[in-house]
Amino acid sequence: MTDTSLLDLDAVLTIARRRSFRAAALELGRSATALSSAIAKLEASLGVRLFNRTTRSVSLSDAGRAFVEQAGPALEVIHHAMEAARAQRATPAGTLRINTFATAARAILSPLVLTFVRLNPEVHVDIVTEGKLVDIVAQGFDLGVRPADHVPADMIAVPLGRPERHVIVGSTAYLTAHPAPRTPADLLVHRCVRGRLPNGALLRWELRRGRKVVHADVQGPLTLDEASVARMAVLEGVGLGYFMEADVRADIEAGRLLRVLENWTPELPGLCLYYPSRRNASAALRAFVALARELAAERPHGRAAPPASA
Structure with missing residues (x-):
């Protein structure tokens, strides 16, 4: 051999x-x-x-x-x-493998990942997106990015910035033809673009106001398993959609999509970068974590993580 x-x-x-x-x-x-x-x-x-x-x-x-x-x-x-x-190498080099989900990948690409690769030309960043939560150690990843409440307890977590939220949106054309829902119950008479989870189950829209939580089992003409495709359908006026705000923020700001039931979509735990405790973390991992901490501290709504060695 x-x-x-x-x-x-x-x-x-x-x-x-x-x-x-x-x-x-x-x-x-x-x-x-x-x-x-x-x-x-x-x-x-x-x-x-x-x-x-x-x-x-x-x-x-x-x-x-x-x-x-x-x-x-x-x-x-x-x-x-x-x-x-x-x-022992001072200059970051090699490959960093990051596991996350599509929305989070879009959120960290700029400025974190793009800034990092510009500053560290000898490092290759490999990002894998999947809907399910995986064991990053067993699957051979260096880092993971998930909502704070999904980070395993035995990992070192670095908050990445402001909390996010879900939003319910519709196009101007759709909401002109259909009165905007005033309560979660009103969603049941609306056409909605349904989502499918990675395990095959249909996504139930979760709405919260104070201590009241509602899981709306909406109905509609389309069921999709990718947010970017669902966004296209909602922009075309097919019906209401349920998204992470980051995925449709530009559409809301441009007036292409309008929010409804805003007081039923509170903030969610923010994203965290996380990784296992290692005595001998690579220079690339240390540099990536340091940049993540620096950028999070600079954000107006970001929270710097407590000191922890990579």
């Missing part, structure tokens, strides 16, 4: 975790063909099959399961040693 690289061993663990060559290839930045070839060579050199593969599924063989159980901890030690060595 003299020609087996650390990348190939990482590939085995990633395929085992993702249960898909294609998903593992995307995560590792390699082609599925190259990954399959590398695994085939490794299996040939070991003389055993590590994976059972069909056209629909990938699973570990008994030999593969034993290999992962023994090689996994050893590879983790090696990667920690490499991180410790990289941490």
Whole structure:
């Protein structure tokens, strides 16, 4: 096995975790063909099959399961040693992997991410957006961005700025033809663009005023699972839409969309950058966290995070 690289061993663990060559290839930045070839060579050199593969599924063989159980901890030690060595480097370099959701990715792109890459040309930032909350350590991410109340308790959290809120909006044409709702109950007689969550469930619109909470099971002609597509439909007058304010703020300010039931959409916990406590954080991670703290402190509604070492 003299020609087996650390990348190939990482590939085995990633395929085992993702249960898909294609998903593992995307995560590792390699082609599925190259990954399959590398695994085939490794299996040939070991003389055993590590994976059972069909056209629909990938699973570990008994030999593969034993290999992962023994090689996994050893590879983790090696990667920690490499991180410790990289941490001694003064100039940020390498790759930072960030997990978040689409709205938050748009919120942090400017100025945080764009400023960071301009200041640190030797760092590559890889942002992955998905609706579900993931274990960033197990999934191989350096950082996560989520609402404050979704950050795991064992993570170091850095508030990124002002709280956000949901808004209910409609186009001028739609609200001219349909009287604006005055109470949450009025939504039930309106055409609404419904949302679908990553787990397949339909999104129920949550409205709050004081201690009263209402979950409106709205109806309408469209169900969509992407905010940008839903925004297009609402702009075309299909019906009312329920969005994070950041996704439609420019439309509201330009008068293309009008808010309704504003007193039923209070502020939500703001976004936080979070990461695991590490003794040997890379120079790139330290620099990114420092910039996030600096920018959050400069925002009028931002709250600087308490001191914590990266």
